[in-house]
Amino acid sequence: MPISLDHLNAAPAPEFVAALGEIFEHAPWVAEAVTSQRPFATVTALHAAMINAVRASPAETQIGFLRGHPDLAGKAARAGDIAEASKSEQAGLGLDRLSDADYDEMLRLNTAYTEKFGFPFIVCVRRKTRVAVIADFVRRIGNDRTAELNAALGEIGYITRLRLADAVTGPGMPDVAGHLSTHVLDSYHGQPAGDVAITLFEIGREGERTALKVTRTNDNGRTDEPLLHGGPLRAGQYELLFEIGDYFRTRGVKLPDQPFLDDVVLRFGIDAPEGRYHVPLVATPWSYSTYRGS
Amino acid sequence: MPISLDHLNAAPAPEFVAALGEIFEHAPWVAEAVTSQRPFATVTALHAAMINAVRASPAETQIGFLRGHPDLAGKAARAGDIAEASKSEQAGLGLDRLSDADYDEMLRLNTAYTEKFGFPFIVCVRRKTRVAVIADFVRRIGNDRTAELNAALGEIGYITRLRLADAVTGPGMPDVAGHLSTHVLDSYHGQPAGDVAITLFEIGREGERTALKVTRTNDNGRTDEPLLHGGPLRAGQYELLFEIGDYFRTRGVKLPDQPFLDDVVLRFGIDAPEGRYHVPLVATPWSYSTYRGS
Amino acid sequence: MPISLDHLNAAPAPEFVAALGEIFEHAPWVAEAVTSQRPFATVTALHAAMINAVRASPAETQIGFLRGHPDLAGKAARAGDIAEASKSEQAGLGLDRLSDADYDEMLRLNTAYTEKFGFPFIVCVRRKTRVAVIADFVRRIGNDRTAELNAALGEIGYITRLRLADAVTGPGMPDVAGHLSTHVLDSYHGQPAGDVAITLFEIGREGERTALKVTRTNDNGRTDEPLLHGGPLRAGQYELLFEIGDYFRTRGVKLPDQPFLDDVVLRFGIDAPEGRYHVPLVATPWSYSTYRGS
Amino acid sequence: MPISLDHLNAAPAPEFVAALGEIFEHAPWVAEAVTSQRPFATVTALHAAMINAVRASPAETQIGFLRGHPDLAGKAARAGDIAEASKSEQAGLGLDRLSDADYDEMLRLNTAYTEKFGFPFIVCVRRKTRVAVIADFVRRIGNDRTAELNAALGEIGYITRLRLADAVTGPGMPDVAGHLSTHVLDSYHGQPAGDVAITLFEIGREGERTALKVTRTNDNGRTDEPLLHGGPLRAGQYELLFEIGDYFRTRGVKLPDQPFLDDVVLRFGIDAPEGRYHVPLVATPWSYSTYRGS
The missing domain is CATH 1.10.3330.10 (Oxo-4-hydroxy-4-carboxy-5-ureidoimidazoline decarboxylase)
Incomplete structure (x- = not known):
């Protein structure tokens, strides 16, 4: 206590x-x-x-x-x-x-x-x-x-x-909490991408992945909870995997048998444990972009 | 013969x-x-x-x-x-x-x-x-x-x-060859990204990677040879890994200990074995985009 | 009343x-x-x-x-x-x-x-x-x-x-208000772009521009007030002009005499007067992108 | 002679x-x-x-x-x-x-x-x-x-x-020619955008535009001739206007009465008269990006 x-x-x-x-x-x-x-x-x-x-x-x-x-x-x-x-x-x-x-x-x-x-x-x-x-x-x-x-x-x-x-x-608590969030935009339909399956991985020493969080986007293309929050983030390397092929198929977009984009992987590093990291995905079935957002 | x-x-x-x-x-x-x-x-x-x-x-x-x-x-x-x-x-x-x-x-x-x-x-x-x-x-x-x-x-x-x-x-040979190429643009300096290490992987059934090609970009940000050519491409899932963190560090850009972008991974599918696939990377130390190019 | x-x-x-x-x-x-x-x-x-x-x-x-x-x-x-x-x-x-x-x-x-x-x-x-x-x-x-x-x-x-x-x-007021906002991300430094001058124009019949709002971004790269809100948006064509060359120069980025990007213009249409339109700009001195955001 | x-x-x-x-x-x-x-x-x-x-x-x-x-x-x-x-x-x-x-x-x-x-x-x-x-x-x-x-x-x-x-x-002629080109990618369909109307303008002192070239893209999403070539480019400010709304409508994409993107405008500067400038457009009906390419 x-x-x-x-x-x-x-x-x-x-x-x-x-x-x-x-x-x-x-x-x-x-x-x-x-x-x-x-x-x-x-x-x-x-x-x-x-x-x-x-x-x-x-x-x-x-x-x-x-x-x-x-x-x-x-x-x-x-x-x-x-x-x-x-x-x-x-x-x-x-x-x-x-x-x-x-x-x-x-x-x-x-x-x-x-x-x-x-x-x-x-x-x-x-x-x-x-x-x-x-x-x-x-x-x-x-x-x-x-x-x-x-x-x-x-x-x-x-x-x-x-x-x-x-x-x-008490008053003036030190700011010890970092924040990691994401956001998926569907630029094929021009709207937030809802119900996209997302997995956050920590990348290990030999490149091995440990799943930290499995979630889905809400109607605003965001997750209900931040991906990581409530304490310092662990500086290190991470991966976000977005099942964007499933998302487009579910919305009736006809994709090839081997979709050009199916699982999109964003690999990124966190350097500032008390920082805010926003890692959005802007995607169509044929293109995507990401950036450190805010 | x-x-x-x-x-x-x-x-x-x-x-x-x-x-x-x-x-x-x-x-x-x-x-x-x-x-x-x-x-x-x-x-x-x-x-x-x-x-x-x-x-x-x-x-x-x-x-x-x-x-x-x-x-x-x-x-x-x-x-x-x-x-x-x-x-x-x-x-x-x-x-x-x-x-x-x-x-x-x-x-x-x-x-x-x-x-x-x-x-x-x-x-x-x-x-x-x-x-x-x-x-x-x-x-x-x-x-x-x-x-x-x-x-x-x-x-x-x-x-x-x-x-x-x-x-x-003889004349009228059927077109049986596909073509996979890439191109790296450095939007931090506004120029092609030369001498970027690139590895092309085939993705296996359990997500395991098999390296098909290891190469580096030339001064035009392209590879001297296409990544794949000379016969049909194999329809399937692939990954391109670009060592973009090393590229920017080598050019004197100061990156954090844990760079936001270090190895950038583009996972994509090839559906048309006789098709032309161009998969460019447009990157800064803080953002990147890709698309099916031509 | x-x-x-x-x-x-x-x-x-x-x-x-x-x-x-x-x-x-x-x-x-x-x-x-x-x-x-x-x-x-x-x-x-x-x-x-x-x-x-x-x-x-x-x-x-x-x-x-x-x-x-x-x-x-x-x-x-x-x-x-x-x-x-x-x-x-x-x-x-x-x-x-x-x-x-x-x-x-x-x-x-x-x-x-x-x-x-x-x-x-x-x-x-x-x-x-x-x-x-x-x-x-x-x-x-x-x-x-x-x-x-x-x-x-x-x-x-x-x-x-x-x-x-x-x-x-009274309760259950009809939703008659639309919303237009923007957000400027600086992917050269990997942070929100603060203090960027922005002008919003309405495009007239002969392509002439009428300035509707002149503002600057705050530290979060957003504007303190939405660009348009409080009532229905007027369906029509608009332009956002971002003085991104000045922004980068002010932060000590050396640009050419004729910068590749100086005033960036985003021309877009509003179709749904009660809709939410978010029109972000993700920019470096050499590249930019926009999309209908949320 | x-x-x-x-x-x-x-x-x-x-x-x-x-x-x-x-x-x-x-x-x-x-x-x-x-x-x-x-x-x-x-x-x-x-x-x-x-x-x-x-x-x-x-x-x-x-x-x-x-x-x-x-x-x-x-x-x-x-x-x-x-x-x-x-x-x-x-x-x-x-x-x-x-x-x-x-x-x-x-x-x-x-x-x-x-x-x-x-x-x-x-x-x-x-x-x-x-x-x-x-x-x-x-x-x-x-x-x-x-x-x-x-x-x-x-x-x-x-x-x-x-x-x-x-x-x-004679031999060893000095290189006095610059080069301006473009390329339109349709990331909605994942292919080059053919038959897109393009106008290149020079921007005057009061922002007035003078059309230098009116052309259309070919099947590769490029123009048959470079936009400018054959001599030095004039250092200054330019605009490329792409009639991308018409392009998508012609291909059967249903756009709103007021399309989010109709005429896309890229304003850019040329600083090096003997340089190569490639200014591509990667677009969907809801997003676009550009960068200094090569």
Whole structure:
């Protein structure tokens, strides 16, 4: 159950610390450091204060704090021996049930990273697909130490902002939700394309597809619910498949036995987890176009 | 080595029949029937005359002729016990090396078809992908006998036209070649997109892709050679993959870590094996369109 | 001031007739005929009842009623000698201040029409541009009498529905409003195009343009207000001009001295006055597309 | 009649100078200066040598040469008192028959320019529309003297290259011809749009249109001849009008009384007179797109 910001602003210091002590992994001192800055006008201001406390702390404190984080998909995660929030975050990406080969690769990456930087690889896993997490891992191992320390603290910012948004209610909530939507226009008849079957896939490392959503357009050519919403989008690669051949056949358009367009596939990337992505399809039986819309 | 139409027009009847006796499977009587109609002005006229001879023959002759054809992917094909032309035609589609499961399905279809119609399923396999051949098989089993007899003779027409085009040279060659091409336009810079990597895939029964061609665009945004040409196209479903993200990155356009467009996929069908299909891509890093061009 | 439907339902019969007597031109008998059918649940039901009263009346009554209408842009209109509603409706289209040449043409059309059908040409001028009204006039003179009587009563339906919507408030108001909107997408940067200058023109008989609206897009690439709304659209031909060259230059895109695209013009027609028309522009400095959207 | 390069290479010096003395306005010394450099392998090399002779001459010689040019649309042009080539070049743009107001404006520009730079405004009028010439005039008056001297010599290069291409034949002719073409695709039927009426307009200073070409597409959706070719294109603004409503109606597509698309207008600019411009239209009755093609 989230606690209200008002309550936290008025609560005795120990209660405040108890409530927010786990937002920063194994680091109740971050909550302690901002206790005296209360009251906070907004949840966003509270988060900013906590981040500033980390950034203002001595280098060895920061490193110690980073070291308190579990390895990504590491032994601790397999054994379930990590903070509750970390557990569910890693599980959301399937990092707690890797194949042995993937686990071995993670182990190699974790070892190489920790040897180079002296702290574990930290990434906000709720903002990326598994492929993107691994790509990031590989890329960041190439950083120099200063850049990487900064990158790690940046990810801490994303992680704790999401945890805070889950834990506290009140004015000025940080905007942590992205939005993916679509829209199908039928330019053969000059009207929205209703009742078009749509499947949204996430694209995996070897190009394999995992269906995230199966839906149909309504009379306005849109979906009743956004395709993805309610939290950050996972940066990564996706595919939308539109069964446009069936749509035209159902409306009496005579298509060849092998239709020129049958299942139309739009492959696209999401880069900004808190962004708005609108990916429309404008189609006839013989042509289509798409673009990043709004 | 093809023989010239002039030579065939002037040759003694037995030589003419010997040369063309196998164009119609195990049916030298078709060549015999048109011997006296020589000279033929064009190869197309020769083919039309032979087809007319079949269509004008008594029903039992036609059925007997159809019965002379091997089962598609049947025991005879596995054992190599069919006419040379049939052998290479079926092999072109991999029908001589089916998995046991696929072989069993073919057996079931062949049995069902032959029981219903009294002759084997005949299809011009050089004009279809394997998926399209099987789809056709399933569909045609639903025909009534008159429609199906007509369909079978139509396929005979396609088969023998191709065999004749291989065997004879001369004026008025039938047009048996289709054509698939593409063209990439870069609407970010307003110019043809050169050096774009392109892969053409055939789409299999379970959606699996088989690469048919890997190429790159030239300075005009076209490929030096058509993607497919020189013979009939195989009716079926295809995919073109354009590595457009790499193209824009190489030209210094700054793309996000997860580009909105990276590999663009156009999935399309070919219905007319002798048709011209032009499938262009007009793209920016944020939009693209395609259409059946010319 | 509109009167509420509740009030009209409860009012004494003479008050009801006084309030609605002029909805049908010089024909208070229509209101009288439906007095006893009160109460009406919706304004739409009231309108339907009044139309039914006209359609159910004897042929000579109907013709008499039609004859009570003024000539379009006729002497009476010039002299101001017509019902108030007719006056402002005709003035809205500039039919009260025609050039002499146009007035003469109208006179010829009115004479030809009245001679053929025995009643004046009636059209709901609030639903068409002047060009479309004249095109309709010319077309309808070619009708046979039955078709034309029906066409005239159909237009009476549109005219009185609009008058009723102005005069009465209450549940179930008829939907008399169309909607025209636009949206500019910048596919060079992958974002909505804000601050684009847009002019909407009506296209006249000789292709001349009359500016109806000058506006700019907001940060979402849309206009704060719809381009047209609040009443029926006028069926006719329009142009939208987008100053897209200026837009790209302002954002630092280097364009040639003579830009490939500078002012983009979309010419389109509106056919359904109560329809929703969305006419988006998806553009780069080198390409654009539009479609009837939703 | 053009003279062959071979002939000029072998001719006595006086004949060479006589033949090319007027290529550079009133400046036979340019031809004289390159006589001894013969033989020239290509016409392009001959032109380059002549330009180099001008660029290598002392400043006062260059200025004197520039002063030998007539005012653009000036008194001399009105009186016909200029070199034959200049006369037809200026006439091609209608600069010899300006309205009095336009003539007065030209006079003001010429006076202002000559006062500032000490030589008349020189522009290759065969490479620009009248609007573009005037825009250039206004823009170049803002240059500093060095930049403007360079601009004037650049225009001399264009003028003399065209004169040389007219006067001499031989290997290595300079490429002075641009190319404008179009192509209409019907994405409703998935085929080229044949027999579409097309008009090409030049856009004037007040937006007025001058029809340059009226044509129709052939079965391939292209025009038999390019829209413009055979010489430099005039940099400026143009419009292509496609009667696409008629096209679809003729093919039995039922359109509304006020078609959404009837005459489609593409307004575009040409910047590179020697460039290739392909401006295709991909259309349905409800959508269209265009792009700079190739």
